[in-house]
Amino acid sequence: MNKLLKIFNQKVPSSDVSFINKKYKSLRYSPSFKVTGNVEDDKGLTIRRSVVFTGRQLIRASSNLSQGKLLYKLAAFTSNDIGSKINIIEFGTCVGISGMYLLAGMNKETGGKLTTFEGISELAEISKNNFDEFLQNKKLFKSKYDIKLGRFKDTVVNHITKLNEPIHLAFVDGDHSEKTTLKLHNLLKKVLHTDGIIIHDDISDSEEMERAWEKIKMEEGANKIAVLKLGGMPSRGIVFMSGHGQKEVQTYDLDNFFERILRRLFRKFKI
Numbered sequence: 001m002n003k004l005l006k007i008f009n010q011k012v013p014s015s016d017v018s019f020i021n022k023k024y025k026s027l028r029y030s031p032s033f034k035v036t037g038n039v040e041d042d043k044g045l046t047i048r049r050s051v052v053f054t055g056r057q058l059i060r061a062s063s064n065l066s067q068g069k070l071l072y073k074l075a076a077f078t079s080n081d082i083g084s085k086i087n088i089i090e091f092g093t094c095v096g097i098s099g100m101y102l103l104a105g106m107n108k109e110t111g112g113k114l115t116t117f118e119g120i121s122e123l124a125e126i127s128k129n130n131f132d133e134f135l136q137n138k139k140l141f142k143s144k145y146d147i148k149l150g151r152f153k154d155t156v157v158n159h160i161t162k163l164n165e166p167i168h169l170a171f172v173d174g175d176h177s178e179k180t181t182l183k184l185h186n187l188l189k190k191v192l193h194t195d196g197i198i199i200h201d202d203i204s205d206s207e208e209m210e211r212a213w214e215k216i217k218m219e220e221g222a223n224k225i226a227v228l229k230l231g232g233m234p235s236r237g238i239v240f241m242s243g244h245g246q247k248e249v250q251t252y253d254l255d256n257f258f259e260r261i262l263r264r265l266f267r268k269f270k271i
């Protein structure tokens with residue numbers, strides 16, 4: 001049985017996700033804000049740096065409706081498959097758009113918990129407000145969340161080593177270096193449920209990510225790998241720990257023909 005087709009064929013009621021899509025679209029008009037913090041340079045030295053976040057950047061960093069609906073479907077499928085509370089982990093919260101799709105997909109009766117990691121306190125604060133408003137608005141009383149604030153290297157290992165329940169679904173969408181991507185992938189495998197699923201974002205955004213994804217594909221094998229395309233380009237990679245039911249890598253387009261052409265034009269002219 002092709003798991004991915006089953007996942008794709010689920011319906012996403014627009015009433016479940018319209019709130020999230022409105023939040024996503026409204027990011028365009030959100031005021032710019034400046035964040036100052038410590039980052040490491042190439043030599044591992046800590047330097048002070050300021051970054052200005054604009055609404056457009058937040059939109060670009062966040063999951064769009066097609067990507068979000070698939071996150072919803074993955075959470076819904078896993079939730080119903082497990083038949084009880086599910087545990088979802090996310091690396092890279094930003095303003096909580098993907099997190100809200102993951103919360104929305106959880107079975108309303110059995111619920112679950114989303115643990116999401118973010119390094120920038122201003123973003124964590126916005127996502128907290130978004131999660132609270134969303135859960136309240138949709139009356140999702142059994143879906144819980146926890147935002148872990150801090151750099152992945154200071155928060156993730158500490159959290160994972162203390163877990164006493166398996167993770168069912170993981171979304172890796174933060175530090176897109178080859179080293180961190182592989183490290184997070186291998187760490188997740190230690191705590192993943194036997195039927196668990198890992199989603200990696202931006203698998204062809206840089207040479208580092210292409211290398212990391214190639215290594216993951218080789219290590220896991222084609223029968224566990226699916227690739228989601230946006231604008232005809234590999235965008236998100238999915239690893240099904242117990243296989244997806246087919247021998248070959250599964251590839252799916254998240255957008256339709258016209259959206260693909262538009263995306264290509266946007267990319268070409270850097271709009």
Ligand SMILES: C[S@@+](CC[C@H](N)C(=O)[O-])C[C@H]1O[C@@H](n2cnc3c(N)ncnc32)[C@H](O)[C@@H]1O
Pocket residue numbers: 061062063091092093094095096097098099117118119120123150151152153173174175176
């Ligand atoms: C692409 S955005 C996440 C978008 C979000 N998952 C969505 O789809 O709506 C990546 C986020 O990861 C955070 N991040 C990146 N590297 C990090 C690190 N090493 N530690 C903590 N947070 C990090 C960034 O601050 C940013 O908010």
